[in-house]
Amino acid sequence: MKFLDQAKVYIRSGNGGNGAVSFRREKFVEHGGPDGGDGGRGGDVWVQAVEGLNTLIDFRYQQHFRAGAGEGGSGRNRTGANGQDAVLRVPVGTVVLSEDKETILADLTEADQRVCLLRGGNGGFGNQRFKSSINQAPRRANPGLQGEELAIWLRLKLIADAGLVGLPNAGKSTFLSAVSAAKPKVADYPFTTLHPHLGIATVDSRRLVVADIPGLIEGASEGIGIGDRFLGHIERCAVLLHLVDGTSDDIASDYLTVERELELYGAGLADKPRVVVVSKADAVADPDQTVAELAAASDRPVLLISAASGQGMTEVLRALVRIVADERAEDEPEDTTWRP
Template identity: 85%
Template sequence: MKFLDQAKVYIRSGHGGNGAVSFRREKFVEHGGPDGGDGGRGGDVWVEAVEGLNTLIDFRYQQHFRAAAGEGGAGRNKTGANGADAVLRVPVGTVILNEDKSRELADLTAAGQRVRLLKGGNGGFGNQRFKSSTNQAPRHANPGLQGEEIAIWLRLKLIADAGLVGLPNAGKSTFLSAVSAAKPKVADYPFTTLHPHLGIATIDSRRLVVADIPGLIEGASEGIGIGDRFLGHIERCAVLLHLVDGTSEDVAADFLTVDRELALYGEGLADKPRVVALSKADAITDADDKLAALKEASGGEVMLISAASGQGMTEMLRALSRVVVAARQEDDAPEEAPQWRP
């Protein structure tokens, strides 16, 4: 299945049904009267987050969604049937934006969450609604209201606990394949990862959802390389794991390049908790010197790991787990009520 994380679709709610003009005509009934029923309401347009989806590829083949129109009213005070709703089923983590992407309409972060995007038009009143003591035979009815029509953007942001960042060929895909059952493409050349991958790692009976995105290079914020279009998939992560290739000649410069691109992207990525690791420990001969250089550049502790040999992997997962647990507890903490003052 191809991965698609953005799609533009056009949606329209249903028109309301027209009211009916009708008069009661029965044998042996002395007094007739208006009995035109109301029109049915047009269908709404909903978006619903469902489990089992991790891409928006379905919206590449269908871009137009229209709710059904309401049926018109009929005699004997019969109200027309309501139009069927149109439901867009999207993966959990999908953000709904307006056509120019300037405003967020909805953010679906839990399975089963539903949001109404457009409301269907109301049905028109039949002529029985207009009868009165001074107008006992009204010969007019209301038409149904028109539905609404807009274009929207769907943008998928994967929901993960930890996100992997680093230059191309820093060992991110190898790390993901070592700690989970995910099978991303692994090779000895840059840009083997062309779209994000998710994997589930288990450490001390705790599950960690890890997201791997394509590597960043200098100028990614300006569209160089694959660019920063996939950084949105780590905006929801509680912690970032910044992997630096231990076989690089200048690990400090590699770290600062990615750090700068995260800051230029914005959206709070530069402020997220981060764990820095020097990868490919099994292929490093001067590990102490490179650890010292990376510590000075990052201003914090640096871990030494090797996905190939397993060195430091358990300690790394535990470090990520501690940060994730602390971040989730902080998010779930109830807000303090303001103190009452006379």
Template identity: 70%
Template sequence: MKFLDQAKVYIRSGNGGAGSVSFRREKFIEFGGPDGGDGGRGGDVWVEAVNGLNTLIDFRYQQHFKAATGIHGMGRNRTGAGGDDVTLKVPVGTQIFEEDDETLIVDLTKEGQRFRLAVGGNGGFGNAHFKSSTNQAPHWANPGLEGEEKTIWLRLKLIADAGLVGLPNAGKSTFLATCTRARPKIANYPFTTLHPNLGVATIDGREFVLADIPGLIEGAHEGVGIGDRFLGHVERTRVLLHLVSAQEEDVAKAYTTVKHELEAYGGGLIDKPEVVALSQVDVLDEDELKAKTKALAKACGSTPLVLSAITGKGMTDALRALRREMIDMDLAINGADEDQAVTAHRDDEG
């Protein structure tokens, strides 16, 4: 299925049905009086987050959504039926913006969450509504109110626990394919990954979702390369795994380049917990490995992990490190004490 994470659609709620002008006319009833019914209410336009979707591709083929008009009122005080609603079904993690693509309407982060985007027009009153002691035969009724119409933007931000970032060919897709059942495209050239991929990793009997996005290069925030448009898919993650390829001549520069792009993008990415790893170390000898590990440690301010998705070296340690960061975040949010944190770490490490 083709990946699409942004779509522009037009929506319109239904008009209300018109009220009826009618009078009761039956044999032997001399003064029947008005009996025109009210019009039905127009349908609403809703959006709902559903399970089983991970792309907005359906909105490439249909961009117009219109709810039904309410049925007009009829004689014998019959009220018209309400118009049918229209529901846009979107993946969990979809944000809805106004036409300016900046004003957020709603952020759908939970399955089953619904929001009414456009309210249907009320039905008009029939002439029976206007009967009074001084006006016993009104010859008018209200038309139904018009529905709302607007153009909106749908923007998908995938829901994942951990995100993979790095330069192109840093080994992100290989890492994802090795520790999950995802099968992203892998090749020995830059920008093999053209859209985000998700996979479920398992470590010590616990699962979490990994998100892999296309690689970043210097100037990505200005649109260089694929740009930074896919960084939104790691905004919701709790921790980032920053992979730096051991094949880079200057691993420190490779690390700072990506960090600069994360900072320029914003969205709180620069403040997220980060696990740094030197990847593809199977291509290095011992001396080169020590030198590049030392250089990367100096750049990131901590000791990086050393891993190779091909040989499996360090993969378990990387997954456990990600899991520990997520536990620390959960404990911090829930206000847990130090003893609980130690217990949680021990349980996580089996």
């Protein structure tokens, strides 16, 4: 299945049904009076997050969604049926934006979360609504109100605990395939990862959802390479794992290049907690010197890992789990319920 993380969609709510003009006509019943029913309400447009989806590919083949119109009223005070709602089913983590791509209309972060985007038009009143002591045979009814129309953007931001960042060929995909059952493409040339991947790692009976995104290069914020369009998928992460290729000639420059692109992107990525690691330890000539050099450039503790041999992998996962647990605990609202 092709990965698609944004789509433009056109939605319209249903029109309300017209009210009816009708008079009661029955044998042996004099002056039956007006009995025109109201029109039904037009259908609403909803967006709902569902489990089992991880792409917006369905919206490439259908961009227009329209709710059903309400039926008109009829005699004997019968109200028309309401129009059928239109429901856009999207993956968990989808953000609904207005046409300007800036105003957030809905942010769906939990399964089965629903948000109404457009309300259907009200049904018109039938003539029985207008009868009075001085107008006992009204011959008018209201038309139903028109529905609303809107163009929206759907943008998917994957839900993950930890995000992998680094230059192309820093070992991100290899790390993900080593700690989870995910099978991202791994090769010895740049940009083998063309779209994000999710994997679930387990350490000390704790589960950790890890997101791998395409590598960043200098100028990614200006669209060079694949650009920074996939950075939105790590905005929700509690921690970033920055992998630096230990076989690089200038390991400090590699680290600073990625950090600079994260800062230029914004969205709080530069302020997220970090775990910095030197990858490909099995191919590093002088591991201690490499770690010391990166620690001086990053001003952070640096770990040494090798996805091929398994060196340091458990320690890195434990460090990620500790930070995720701390960050998620801070995000949970404090329970102020009074108890005896």
